[in-house]
Amino acid sequence: MIHGISEILPDQLSRRQDILSSIRNVFEADHFQAITTPTFEPIDALSKGWDQFLKTSSIQFISDEGTHMVLRPEMTSSIARLICSRKDQLKLPLHLYYMENVFRRKHQLRKQELFQIGCELIGKDDLDTDIALLQVLVKILRSVGVNDFKIELGHVEHIKQLSVADQAALRQGMMVHVSTLPPIGDASILPKGSYLSRLAAQWNARFPESKDILQYNLGKVASIAYYTGIMFDVLIEGVGAVVGRGGRYNDLLSAYGWNEPAVGFAIEFDQLALFLEKENV
């Protein structure tokens, strides 16, 4: 018996396909194009933009030709590698979405094979783009019947103001060691003139009915190190794990040879499907 992989029988699969087609409709309506990448490839090429977390949590092996290979542990760097190698054939900005399996090394309580749905918006770096991306995420969650959720936003500019020790403690979840716990709450906690306060003002003006969906965390740190701007998680009451996460990563593509900004998110489909099956929506 192998642990950490997914086996899905026809009835369950057909319910999941319905969820997937709702999500696909949202992406297509917003002019995102589907993309896929190789499941495995040489680690030298793929890992250029990786931090320690991705290096140590990916599944690696030696090919028949003696090349050091890796199964993609996430889609963002895999897409970055692919489009950067074909940049002459592509026109910016790119709106890409995917529904793919990614693979991680064995870890307690974590699957080895994860199904992720996500998107990347490449070639634009402004408030409107970040808001448009968040709006896509909101539409997707609503399209599959998730109504009671929060998107918790943070920004690296707030993390950079903290001491190195506080940053490390937040990353490890050791809140007891953080000198002053950074606040979490609505837009009222945001420092004036900060990027998030501008984002909040625009969001609330444009989508007053969705005001309560966003919450802010000035101590938000991401497990993956490549974020350079906003970072966010999808939180659902009663679901113990984050259902989706994303953020802006303006430096990642340059590691693969194309100096372009980007922003994106990934939804952990297994968590989402589990929630929906429990809710029976």
Place this chain on the structure above:
Amino acid sequence: MSRLLTIGLSKGYLMKEALKYFETVGIIAEPYNDRQLILWDTTHQVRFLILRPTDVPVYVQQGIVDLGVTGLDMIREEEPDVCVIKDLQFGACRLSVCGDVNRPLSELTHGVRVATKFTHCTQQYFETLGIKVDIIKLYGSVELAAITGLSDFVVDLVATGKTLEENGLKEQIVIFESTAQLVANPVFYSLHFEQIKRFIAK
């Protein structure tokens, strides 16, 4: 706040102390007997699950319980994805390297066999020292390993040192000190930060 709050407690000597802490934040458990797996508070707004100490981090990480009380030793060993929000300061003990009273520490070198329940912490500790040891995973009565020669040293929790002494062993090196910690599921932490702050303040 009408949402039911679920808290995981470790069975055993930490439990009474944990319930005392919750009394200080106004959560008072109903009378219970030792066989009960679930306890309620007097208002029935809070439910306690009585768990094996090693299982508390698992329940918290998965969000089956919102909060849990567990030792720092379990957190360092399991490295669960949880938020450690308060040092409750009871249940103090040390994770220590222990050995036969007649065995000099100089024999703690490459190739020694170390028996422990805490394989992850043990491996990490000896790696930082640059000593390659053979770790033997045990589930209980770790002292016996050193007495019977199954291992050269053991790494185990020491509270008073009495058990060690009675078995002709002594505490050689303290790896770290451990006390009970209040931990929260990360999603609960973010969605109920106001409530979290009240627990931290007491």
